Amino acid sequence: MPTKKDVEFDQKAWKEVSEIRKELLKSNFQQDLKLEEHWNHLMQMYKGDDYMGDFIDREVEGFRHPIQSYMDYIFNGYYPPPELLMWIYNKLLDYYSASGQLELEYAFFGKRTQNSGNDAKRDFFHRLYQDFHHHMIMRKQNSRKPKRELTQVKLAEDFFELNKPFLNYFPDYDSFLRQYRRWKKLYSDN
Known part of the structure; x- marks a missing residue:
């Protein structure tokens, strides 16, 4: 990220x-x-x-x-x-x-950031969190289920299942969501 x-x-x-x-x-x-x-x-x-x-x-x-x-x-x-x-x-x-x-x-x-890898790696995660963020917004807006049933973990499971053919990365959902929240603080207005 x-x-x-x-x-x-x-x-x-x-x-x-x-x-x-x-x-x-x-x-x-x-x-x-x-x-x-x-x-x-x-x-x-x-x-x-x-x-x-x-x-x-x-x-x-x-x-x-x-x-x-x-x-x-x-x-x-x-x-x-x-x-x-x-x-x-x-x-x-x-x-x-x-x-x-x-x-x-x-x-x-610029200079490599220790423990973050090169720009391609950082960009991959930036785009991944950005896509997940948009996925969450769209799912919440278009869902017939009550919002309390749409937990972040369920939305992450859904996101990775939908994107399985395109990704080589399948994380532990809790750590993915922790990183996503850090990303959101830096980049998102929502």
């Missing part, structure tokens, strides 16, 4: 992306102007797209980390905005310029 330090680091990463965008918009360099011109052309093409065209917003940080945003654009068949590409370019430049003294994980995600 991402820690408080991870959240701070992720916010710093998004701030870097935002700064790159400001620099690109002020720039007079031909390469920067071309990136922006090409992006504007793509946005015109995306406007009529029923799926996502009207929802692409460069100002919105809908993901925990810029890499996740980049992956979402690619997965959905869209080119990422120039500032996201430049941010990734800068991180790779930092990595290669360090001549082997910097790990790729550190370049993109």
